[in-house]
Amino acid sequence: xxxxxxxxxxxxxxxxSHEAFxxxxxxxxxxxxxxxxAIASGIEGLGNELLETAMGETNLPEARLAGxxxxxxxxxxxxxxxxxxxxxxEARIDTAIPDRAPLPKPDLRKMMVPLGPVVVxxxxxxxxxxxxxxxxxxxxxxxxxxxxxxxxxxHSKTSELVAGVIATAIKNIGMPSHTFQHVHGSSFExxxxxxxxxxxxxxxxxxxxxxxxxxxxxxxxxPEPIPVFAEMGSVNPVFILxxxxxxxxxxxxxxxxxxxxxxxxxxxxxxxxxxxxxxxxLNQFAKQLGERMKIIAPGTMLHPGIASNxxxxxxxxxxxxxxxxxxxxxxxxxENQGESTLATVHASDFLNNPxxxxxxxxxxxxxxxxxxxxxxxxxxxxxxGQLTATIIGEEDELLxxxxxxxxxxxxxxxxxxxxxPTGVEVCPSMHHGGPFPATTDSRFTSVGTDAIKRFVRPVSxxxxxxxxxxxxxxxxxxxxxxxxxxxxxxx
Amino acid sequence: xxxxxxxxxxxxxxxxSHEAFxxxxxxxxxxxxxxxxAIASGIEGLGNELLETAMGETNLPEARLAGxxxxxxxxxxxxxxxxxxxxxxEARIDTAIPDRAPLPKPDLRKMMVPLGPVVVxxxxxxxxxxxxxxxxxxxxxxxxxxxxxxxxxxHSKTSELVAGVIATAIKNIGMPSHTFQHVHGSSFExxxxxxxxxxxxxxxxxxxxxxxxxxxxxxxxxPEPIPVFAEMGSVNPVFILxxxxxxxxxxxxxxxxxxxxxxxxxxxxxxxxxxxxxxxxLNQFAKQLGERMKIIAPGTMLHPGIASNxxxxxxxxxxxxxxxxxxxxxxxxxENQGESTLATVHASDFLNNPxxxxxxxxxxxxxxxxxxxxxxxxxxxxxxGQLTATIIGEEDELLxxxxxxxxxxxxxxxxxxxxxPTGVEVCPSMHHGGPFPATTDSRFTSVGTDAIKRFVRPVSxxxxxxxxxxxxxxxxxxxxxxxxxxxxxxx
Numbered sequence: 001x002x003x004x005x006x007x008x009x010x011x012x013x014x015x016x017s018h019e020a021f022x023x024x025x026x027x028x029x030x031x032x033x034x035x036x037x038a039i040a041s042g043i044e045g046l047g048n049e050l051l052e053t054a055m056g057e058t059n060l061p062e063a064r065l066a067g068x069x070x071x072x073x074x075x076x077x078x079x080x081x082x083x084x085x086x087x088x089x090e091a092r093i094d095t096a097i098p099d100r101a102p103l104p105k106p107d108l109r110k111m112m113v114p115l116g117p118v119v120v121x122x123x124x125x126x127x128x129x130x131x132x133x134x135x136x137x138x139x140x141x142x143x144x145x146x147x148x149x150x151x152x153x154x155h156s157k158t159s160e161l162v163a164g165v166i167a168t169a170i171k172n173i174g175m176p177s178h179t180f181q182h183v184h185g186s187s188f189e190x191x192x193x194x195x196x197x198x199x200x201x202x203x204x205x206x207x208x209x210x211x212x213x214x215x216x217x218x219x220x221x222x223p224e225p226i227p228v229f230a231e232m233g234s235v236n237p238v239f240i241l242x243x244x245x246x247x248x249x250x251x252x253x254x255x256x257x258x259x260x261x262x263x264x265x266x267x268x269x270x271x272x273x274x275x276x277x278x279x280x281x282l283n284q285f286a287k288q289l290g291e292r293m294k295i296i297a298p299g300t301m302l303h304p305g306i307a308s309n310x311x312x313x314x315x316x317x318x319x320x321x322x323x324x325x326x327x328x329x330x331x332x333x334x335e336n337q338g339e340s341t342l343a344t345v346h347a348s349d350f351l352n353n354p355x356x357x358x359x360x361x362x363x364x365x366x367x368x369x370x371x372x373x374x375x376x377x378x379x380x381x382x383x384x385g386q387l388t389a390t391i392i393g394e395e396d397e398l399l400x401x402x403x404x405x406x407x408x409x410x411x412x413x414x415x416x417x418x419x420x421p422t423g424v425e426v427c428p429s430m431h432h433g434g435p436f437p438a439t440t441d442s443r444f445t446s447v448g449t450d451a452i453k454r455f456v457r458p459v460s461x462x463x464x465x466x467x468x469x470x471x472x473x474x475x476x477x478x479x480x481x482x483x484x485x486x487x488x489x490x491x
Numbered sequence: 492x493x494x495x496x497x498x499x500x501x502x503x504x505x506x507x508s509h510e511a512f513x514x515x516x517x518x519x520x521x522x523x524x525x526x527x528x529a530i531a532s533g534i535e536g537l538g539n540e541l542l543e544t545a546m547g548e549t550n551l552p553e554a555r556l557a558g559x560x561x562x563x564x565x566x567x568x569x570x571x572x573x574x575x576x577x578x579x580x581e582a583r584i585d586t587a588i589p590d591r592a593p594l595p596k597p598d599l600r601k602m603m604v605p606l607g608p609v610v611v612x613x614x615x616x617x618x619x620x621x622x623x624x625x626x627x628x629x630x631x632x633x634x635x636x637x638x639x640x641x642x643x644x645x646h647s648k649t650s651e652l653v654a655g656v657i658a659t660a661i662k663n664i665g666m667p668s669h670t671f672q673h674v675h676g677s678s679f680e681x682x683x684x685x686x687x688x689x690x691x692x693x694x695x696x697x698x699x700x701x702x703x704x705x706x707x708x709x710x711x712x713x714p715e716p717i718p719v720f721a722e723m724g725s726v727n728p729v730f731i732l733x734x735x736x737x738x739x740x741x742x743x744x745x746x747x748x749x750x751x752x753x754x755x756x757x758x759x760x761x762x763x764x765x766x767x768x769x770x771x772x773l774n775q776f777a778k779q780l781g782e783r784m785k786i787i788a789p790g791t792m793l794h795p796g797i798a799s800n801x802x803x804x805x806x807x808x809x810x811x812x813x814x815x816x817x818x819x820x821x822x823x824x825x826e827n828q829g830e831s832t833l834a835t836v837h838a839s840d841f842l843n844n845p846x847x848x849x850x851x852x853x854x855x856x857x858x859x860x861x862x863x864x865x866x867x868x869x870x871x872x873x874x875x876g877q878l879t880a881t882i883i884g885e886e887d888e889l890l891x892x893x894x895x896x897x898x899x900x901x902x903x904x905x906x907x908x909x910x911x912p913t914g915v916e917v918c919p920s921m922h923h924g925g926p927f928p929a930t931t932d933s934r935f936t937s938v939g940t941d942a943i944k945r946f947v948r949p950v951s952x953x954x955x956x957x958x959x960x961x962x963x964x965x966x967x968x969x970x971x972x973x974x975x976x977x978x979x980x981x982x
Contacts, residue, residue: 092920093921105918106907106910108921109920113900220708225707409604413951415714416954427599429583430951431601431949431950441947458934460922463907465910484920487919489980
């Protein structure tokens with residue numbers, strides 16, 4: 001529907017983005033906060049038109065989209081508060097000691113500054129929260145980086161509506177023109193061109209492994225490599241300890257039937273792998289979970305490509321050696337629908353088959369039965385980097401398995417006790433990231449206020465006159481922010 | 492003299508390093524501090540033997556080496572203090588709100604955890620501070636990562652001595668065996684094998700662009716890419732504003748003759764490029780600087796390879812279009828010596844010749860004469876990412892050039908007013924890094940306590956029982972560290 005951006009247009013867009021950067025990076029935290037707040041209000045102001053457009057493009061139900069819109073506006077406002085308050089720049093000040101021997105100590109002050117133009121790719125499964133004005137855009141704009149947003153082709157009209165809100169906010173708040181630019185492109189060429197333009201300084205992406213890894217390779221093979229923050233999904237293993245199964249297998253089954261099938265399994269934190277130790281209780285749990293999943297009807301997926309991929313990957317998983325189908329939706333799936341599916345396998349087969357740790361994006365989970373704790377530990381070692389890992393266990397049992405918990409922590413960005421991985425709280429202590437291949441950079445989060453750290457770098461200011469220093473580093477601390485001042489944390 | 496490590500040995504070393512990691516990552520901050528302090532004391536305990544060995548291998552004078560040794564021990568002790576105090580883990584805590592509508596808020600706590608085994612490459616120009624127990628090793632060990640150190644072949648005996656100290660400290664303090672391992676290798680194959688081993692999780696390097704970029708490519712082309720922190724040098728441009736030349740050209744010349752030739756120019760922060768506006772005072776400054784450099788005798792460089800590269804790169808620079816030799820050491824250089832050299836060029840030639848922004852590692856600087864401020868700004872834009880940039884100007888003049896200062900900040904990791912770039916203070920507000928090609932990752936420093944951030948990643952702990960939480964995140968804050976607790980910074 002929308003024409004792909006051409007190579008010549010990419011060049012123009014990035015040049016304008018860099019021009020905007022030279023002005024926007026000097027915009028105050030207060031002004032950036034007003035800008036982000038205006039975007040949030042503008043999105044709310046679109047009302048039902050936005051929800052209806054997104055429902056039409058994504059097949060997501062209204063309640064889910066309304067919740068995602070609220071989260072998106074909340075994210076924008078959290079970043080607004082963050083930059084208004086100002087301490088996020090990690091100011092460090094070491095004052096001069098002119099008479100130090102053998103050499104005088106200079107005055108040194110350090111803080112974070114923005115990297116430059118950021119290219120963000122809209123995500124198919126979150127038309128608001130990880131797309132046009134989603135967390136990548138919000139954190140980049142908060143950092144002082146202009147954004148070039150490539151709309152996801154599956155919801156480009158929704159994206160246009162939100163981009164319109166941002167354009168209005170730029171005008172109303174008086175931000176530099178081209179602080180945000182909205183482009184379309186469904187080809188790999190468009191993505192490659194945006195990532196490899198010399199003025200692009202960082203990239204944000206949420207989506208498939210193949211898509212994210214391609215962007216990472218484009219970026220690291222540039223003459224000047226740049227960081228790519230690609231969140232590429234995960235199987236989110238769940239380890240169920242024997243005591244918990246004895247005490248409450250029905251309750252765990254209820255919780256997980258809901259988590260596996262929520263939004264037709266189209267969350268990057270969807271639990272795709274359940275692991276436990278062989279026991280009569282485990283057999284019972286498999287049946288309980290299966291019964292609950294059977295009665296969850298197939299749901300329409302985001303777009304036909306995702307539905308056909310789900311069918312293909314599910315079919316591939318089910319024919320692997322030792323894998324049995326435990327349960328599937330009682331109702332047959334209609335066109336573009338995904339059916340709830342539970343499969344089982346013994347750890348001995350799981351350990352020798354890397355296909356079984358690949359994500360099946362949709363309402364699918366594989367239950368792995370280990371003969372003993374050593375086999376369970378071997379399974380942990382076979383699992384690559386994950387966004388999340390979950391452990392279900394009784395309180396005293398968890399302490400008994402403390403070493404096992406440590407092993408699990410090595411694999412994931414977030415570890416959950418007695419909960420489900422779906423549902424990503426937006427707050428400072430959230431880490432939404434994880435070792436490769438969950439993301440391309442385990443050191444950064446794409447949810448929560450620390451997401452701003454992806455788009456900044458430190459600069460030291462040595463021996464600067466106070467008048468030339470940024471407000472954050474001036475001697476009398478006019479912004480009243482927290483700083484490390486001569487090794488002491490204070491305002 | 493020492494045999495290169497073989498592929499089979501690399502595999503054994505990394506496996507042992509990973510085994511050490513599983514234990515070492517749980518070692519307390521207090522114990523890690525004792526370990527780092529024991530290394531510092533052990534290095535001091537080597538006394539003259541260490542200095543004499545290093546003098547024999549590097550041609551560096553005793554006073555310089557004694558100073559570097561002091562800095563190295565200081566670095567180790569700074570990291571010891573950092574991990575003993577403990578706030579560096581960036582703890583963030585958001586407590587549960589069980590009755591929040593529509594969904595309860597879980598208890599979430601986040602902190603930094605170590606990445607895993609780190610491979611560090613010793614640097615030729617800093618046998619102590621950036622080598623065996625240098626800042627890469629110190630920061631990785633402080634973070635909780637075991638280190639595999641590849642000795643620089645130009646000072647492998649010095650490296651063996653320091654490695655012996657670390658081995659003794661491991662035993663005496665009771666650290667896990669193989670927390671530190673020392674290997675030799677002068678071939679690219681050895682470096683590639685270490686970087687591409689699947690258990691290696693990060694790499695530290697200080698050296699040439701070609702060396703650092705090769706390691707970066709090895710690392711990013713792995714099936715599981717890992718971060719490489721390569722500090723690859725810089726021309727460290729110095730912008731001299733007209734008022735300063737009018738007021739104190741002789742003083743600036745004195746300061747820069749010393750900075751350009753210090754340690755035979757073998758610092759990554761050596762000022763290799765001076766830029767100013769055409770004026771009678773600039774002509775006078777070129778003569779004053781030249782006269783001072785002529786009387787600075789050639790010095791013996793670190794090793795024959797560096798001396799021959801200096802000659803080659805200096806000769807290449809001097810035959811570029813428009814480049815004139817302004818001054819060179821009065822004494823002819825002897826074998827393996829580098830002669831002090833000042834060349835000049837007009838900005839019109841500089842702007843069209845990328846060769847002139849390449850580093851000439853040694854006591855060489857190129858003075859660029861711009862016709863006007865627009866040409867000077869164009870020159871800034873042509874200069875790639877830098878470790879440092881310096882501006883020399885009178886106080887009121889600096890305010891007049893505020894926009895120019897902003898342009899310069901975009902290019903560098905540290906910006907110095909009225910000083911020299913050589914001399915890198917070791918303190919929290921130091922950023923020793925910069926946009927590519929100065930380093931492979933502008934977001935991290937290789938000097939100062941923030942260097943620890945290179946080797947850690949955040950993990951969120953959701954709904955953990957207090958007994959299972961790391962001490963840093965326990966409810967009653969037993970370590971008494973600074974934490975962001977429900978959005979409030981407090982102990």
